[in-house]
Amino acid sequence: MSIRISPAHAAPLAFVVALLGVQHAFAHAVCGSRIFPATLGIDDPGVGDEVALPTVTYLPTNSGGSNEADISFSYTKTIFPNFGLSVSDGATFINGQGWGRDDLQLNAKYNFFCIPEVEFMGSVGVTADLGKTYTNYMGNDFNTYSPTLDVGLGFGSLPKSLNFLRPLAITAEASEDVPDQNYTNGVQNSYNFNWGFTIQYSLPYFNANVTEIDNEFFRRLIPITEFTFSRPVANFSTLGPAITTGTVQPGVIYAASTWQFALEAVLPINSASGRGVGVVGELHLYLDDLMPATLGRPIFGANK
Amino acid sequence: MNRLLFSFAALTAFSAAAYAHAQLESASPPVGGTVESPAQISITFSEGVEPKFSGVAVSGPGGAVPVGKPSVAPGDDKVLVVKVGKKLAPGTYTVKWHAVSVDTHHTQGDFDFTVK
Numbered sequence: 001m002s003i004r005i006s007p008a009h010a011a012p013l014a015f016v017v018a019l020l021g022v023q024h025a026f027a028h029a030v031c032g033s034r035i036f037p038a039t040l041g042i043d044d045p046g047v048g049d050e051v052a053l054p055t056v057t058y059l060p061t062n063s064g065g066s067n068e069a070d071i072s073f074s075y076t077k078t079i080f081p082n083f084g085l086s087v088s089d090g091a092t093f094i095n096g097q098g099w100g101r102d103d104l105q106l107n108a109k110y111n112f113f114c115i116p117e118v119e120f121m122g123s124v125g126v127t128a129d130l131g132k133t134y135t136n137y138m139g140n141d142f143n144t145y146s147p148t149l150d151v152g153l154g155f156g157s158l159p160k161s162l163n164f165l166r167p168l169a170i171t172a173e174a175s176e177d178v179p180d181q182n183y184t185n186g187v188q189n190s191y192n193f194n195w196g197f198t199i200q201y202s203l204p205y206f207n208a209n210v211t212e213i214d215n216e217f218f219r220r221l222i223p224i225t226e227f228t229f230s231r232p233v234a235n236f237s238t239l240g241p242a243i244t245t246g247t248v249q250p251g252v253i254y255a256a257s258t259w260q261f262a263l264e265a266v267l268p269i270n271s272a273s274g275r276g277v278g279v280v281g282e283l284h285l286y287l288d289d290l291m292p293a294t295l296g297r298p299i300f301g302a303n304k
Numbered sequence: 305m306n307r308l309l310f311s312f313a314a315l316t317a318f319s320a321a322a323y324a325h326a327q328l329e330s331a332s333p334p335v336g337g338t339v340e341s342p343a344q345i346s347i348t349f350s351e352g353v354e355p356k357f358s359g360v361a362v363s364g365p366g367g368a369v370p371v372g373k374p375s376v377a378p379g380d381d382k383v384l385v386v387k388v389g390k391k392l393a394p395g396t397y398t399v400k401w402h403a404v405s406v407d408t409h410h411t412q413g414d415f416d417f418t419v420k
Contacts, residue, residue, distance in 0.1 A: 163416075204327060208327060208328035208415065209415050211335055257351065289325060292409070
């Protein structure tokens with residue numbers, strides 16, 4: 001069964017899909033003393049072998065005014081130590097419209113620098129969102145390609161007089177959605193500029209570099225707030241004025257040695273982004289740590 | 305769904321025998337702690353480490369402090385140990401460490417402790 005979308009619903013649904021797109025799972029990364037955890041709103045700045053199974057999102061009122069739930073997974077495989085490919089997929093339930101499969105997403109990502117002394121790293125990549133991947137689909141009718149830049153900076157190189165700020169880290173992402181066709185059913189497919197950042201305070205870093213934390217549970221927590229935004233920048237003249245949409249996602253990550261669990265609230269920044277407080281949670285497995293000799297190592301160029 | 309649950313169970317089953325990035329769990333002297341002059345520095349990691357490819361350097365008010373070769377504690381390769389080559393004068397000391405876990409992942413860090 002296909003779910004057909006009328007032109008009147010296409011634009012808001014496209015935004016819903018865009019919102020869902022930022023809830024797909026992302027990887028974790030290591031640079032110097034810093035471990036950047038996998039984050040939910042934007043990608044982290046590194047490349048690793050990992051799987052997110054699952055990522056679950058609930059939005060009481062999405063941008064289209066409907067109650068919505070989403071479940072997705074993501075798998076990332078390193079081909080070379082600094083280059084990985086990932087595949088993401090999922091399904092969406094919108095109250096009144098039922099279930100549908102999301103677009104299949106493929107991503108290639110290259111970690112092009114890491115300066116360990118200052119915990120600064122960055123990656124470039126491109127994501128292909130493949131429209132109409134399935135018969136029963138909730139995604140787009142067209143493909144979208146999104147070149148992406150991710151960076152991360154830990155504050156560990158601050159002077160010891162600012163020791164309590166050293167566990168802080170920020171990550172940021174910028175991307176542009178480029179649809180492969182300008183119109184679908186007579187409705188423009190806009191080019192969107194997406195950006196976001198996270199502010200995170202790593203208690204594992206605090207425990208290892210500042211002051212020991214006796215409690216084993218607390219020393220694995222990373223309080224975090226993520227900010228994600230999107231704005232049409234081209235090919236939207238018939239869709240109405242350009243409105244910046246986005247979310248603020250305060251939450252916490254519990255980071256064990258081989259897995260992490262993240263839980264965040266999803267707060268729309270305006271009515272065009274939805275209403276009410278949603279929630280997103282994710283279980284994330286570090287395959288490079290779980291299975292270092294098999295699935296968790298690059299296919300080419302591994303250390304051993 | 306059963307297949308997903310089975311996959312997850314299979315993956316997590318690996319975790320008991322698996323290794324990861326060696327992260328500092330605790331240290332003696334404690335990270336940020338105040339102690340008498342220590343005879344050795346020991347760092348407990350979340351995973352086993354290879355002492356041949358790991359290292360610890362200590363510096364303080366008088367400059368670099370001589371330390372011995374790194375080794376692991378008897379029967380516990382998660383604990384990296386170095387002997388301190390002299391009695392430390394009161395002051396704040398910095399420990400810089402790097403570790404290679406038994407599956408070759410690299411990690412590093414530094415912390416201070418104070419000798420009273």
